[in-house]
Amino acid sequence: MSRESHAPLQLELPPEVIDRLRLRAEATGVRIEQLAEEALRRELADGRRHNTVYVSAPVNALLEGIYQEDTTVGAIRQRGDFGLGTFNQLDGEMVVLDGRVFQLKSDGRAYAVDDEERTPFACVTFFSADSSERIERPLDYAGLNDLLPRMLPSLNMLYAIRIQGHFDYVRTRSVPRQESYRPLVEVAREQPEFEFHDLRGTLAGFWTPEFMSQITVPGYHLHFLTDALDSGGHLLECRTCDVEIAIQHVPSLELGLPVTLDYLTAEFTRNAEEDLEEAER
Numbered sequence: 001m002s003r004e005s006h007a008p009l010q011l012e013l014p015p016e017v018i019d020r021l022r023l024r025a026e027a028t029g030v031r032i033e034q035l036a037e038e039a040l041r042r043e044l045a046d047g048r049r050h051n052t053v054y055v056s057a058p059v060n061a062l063l064e065g066i067y068q069e070d071t072t073v074g075a076i077r078q079r080g081d082f083g084l085g086t087f088n089q090l091d092g093e094m095v096v097l098d099g100r101v102f103q104l105k106s107d108g109r110a111y112a113v114d115d116e117e118r119t120p121f122a123c124v125t126f127f128s129a130d131s132s133e134r135i136e137r138p139l140d141y142a143g144l145n146d147l148l149p150r151m152l153p154s155l156n157m158l159y160a161i162r163i164q165g166h167f168d169y170v171r172t173r174s175v176p177r178q179e180s181y182r183p184l185v186e187v188a189r190e191q192p193e194f195e196f197h198d199l200r201g202t203l204a205g206f207w208t209p210e211f212m213s214q215i216t217v218p219g220y221h222l223h224f225l226t227d228a229l230d231s232g233g234h235l236l237e238c239r240t241c242d243v244e245i246a247i248q249h250v251p252s253l254e255l256g257l258p259v260t261l262d263y264l265t266a267e268f269t270r271n272a273e274e275d276l277e278e279a280e281r
């Protein structure tokens with residue numbers, strides 16, 4: 001590539017970054033400018049490079065009542081523009097759509113979220129559909145559960161699933177703010193539920209193979225957000241009218257391991273699978 005086609009950009013970088021650039025340049029014989037250009041290209045590249053599901057912490061920690069971690073929403077947005085999760089103190093359901101993060105609180109309303117907010121569990125990817133299908137006939141949640149596996153080439157893979165359009169009925173729940181150490185399964189027993197009729201919205205979430213159940217929620221896990229961006233929640237039941245189902249195959253998983261004292265000293269010896277089944281269904 002000719003240098004003439006380049007434009008100048010002046011940057012101020014921390015000394016340790018400059019030191020590492022220098023060391024790399026010395027070790028490889030590649031100019032610092034070129035190293036910086038390549039690093040930027042890699043970071044900014046869209047598409048397949050980002051084809052990873054990022055889980056910020058094992059879901060097991062959430063099941064044991066560890067509701068406070070240091071992962072910021074800003075850090076989550078760097079790992080994906082699509083997905084779901086919750087917030088510190090279990091303060092509502094998270095939905096991430098087109099890079100925007102919403103908090104669906106226990107009053108049923110959706111709130112915009114600052115990058116400084118924190119999450120004990122989030123699961124995101126950069127969404128880019130590999131296949132999509134328009135479904136104009138009514139489908140209830142059971143019907144959807146029948147149809148979706150036929151759109152997934154193998155149930156041993158991770159899939160991001162985006163279902164957008166007109167819904168006849170949607171029932172969701174949102175978790176109420178909690179103190180830590182109260183097991184999720186207890187909290188989930190008193191979660192407020194919400195019903196929506198005849199409206200447009202989006203379901204965002206994932207298919208996760210059963211064998212990953214210690215890491216993230218297995219099976220289908222979907223969160224709903226209205227097109228008006230004003231309410232939603234964790235999906236419990238729905239009936240579609242006319243929706244577009246878009247699927248992304250995700251061949252890899254990146255798992256964050258928190259370094260909070262709570263996490264580091266927790267004992268994950270209990271088999272929490274039954275709790276997960278009850279809390280997330």
Ligand SMILES: [Zn+2]
Pocket residue numbers: 084093221222223234235
């Ligand atoms: Zn959920």
